[in-house]
Amino acid sequence: MDDLRIIEALLFSCEDILTQKKVDLCFDNLKPPELDKIVKILNREYEKSNRSFLIQKISSGYRIVTHPIYSKWIKKMFRESSSLSQPALETLAIIAYKGPVTRSDIESIRGVGCVGVLKTLLEKKLIKINGRSKDMGKPLIYGITNEFLIAFGVDSISDLPKLKEVNEIINQTSTI
């Protein structure tokens, strides 16, 4: 059997993200192929033959997704509207870059109450409660989830765009 096709089959049937660990398991640890390598070959193949799908590296694994040029049609089929509001995005940014953080950490940066936003984000599974802080009142601490990584299409949190340094922003605003 061709490793290439086996991996492809695994990717098609995988429930969520296919990781090297899962591949190893499927091969009973008998010379499992390197997922990274196979994906590269497969993606090249798909591109050459102009397929409607591709393999995406995400949340420390891979998954097969449709090519974005077809999203126009697919969106109509699902009628999805899953946009995130500005407060939600700001809150996510703070949790992603400063996290794990408490609600008051977020509120002191944003200058507004965040109870509702946090609830929505929890329901969307983009954030999770990581436990409680040891500070006074033992407030809950929030962190991002794997679903967050998937929703933003990144492999890990370090793939997010770098937070621009304070000085850079000061210069930016004073030189306008």
Added chain:
Amino acid sequence: MSHQINLESFSGPLDLLLFFIKRDEIDIMDIPISKITSDYLNAIKDLEQINLSNAGDFIYMASSLMRIKAKMLLPLTNDNNEEEFDDPRIDLANKLIEYQKFKNISNDLKNMYTQQLNFFPFNFKYIQKEKDYNNFNLEKISLFEFASLFKTLIEKKPIQINYDLKKEKIRVKEKISFILKQLFDLPKIFFSKLFNRKSQKDDIVVTFVAILELIQNKRIKVTQKSNFDEILIEKIKIK
């Protein structure tokens, strides 16, 4: 001159301030506090009419701005060192810079998010279903989901309260006569002396109620030297 500002389009008071700063090309480290305060107050003057969930935060910022403005009017008290005086605006400036950092990055995140929405995994519909609360995957259930499920359950089902009514064993009337009898022998008595160690909770409660009753009827006088001190009960002589 100034056009209407729609407060709802700002995600908070800091967002609104940044809007003024950008519009008027203000240096964040040297904010003309008087001008920005009047702009800000002008923008939020219709706040009462709009139903904004974070109205309180906007008002809080207004008061902070006015405090800074007031501080600016006071002569600067520089302690010997002329270089280092506390600019009352520095906290606000730092806050704005910090907030701006995340506001900028949230724009980047937004682009990433909308781009990612164009990739559909093959099991897309399945994933959506899984997010539905009716399709709980027990292995993946988080504490939050569990708690909110519990909450919805409680809210749905009216709580049945069963009252176990027991016959009153100790009567207030009996207690009153007991206290009065005690006071007949001694003119003054400590509250704690009215029971022994075996006294039940309801016994203590009834005694307390009896005392309240006696105070109301002006039969006794109750004094206490300080909080949590012994309560002293005295008989009032009937004139």
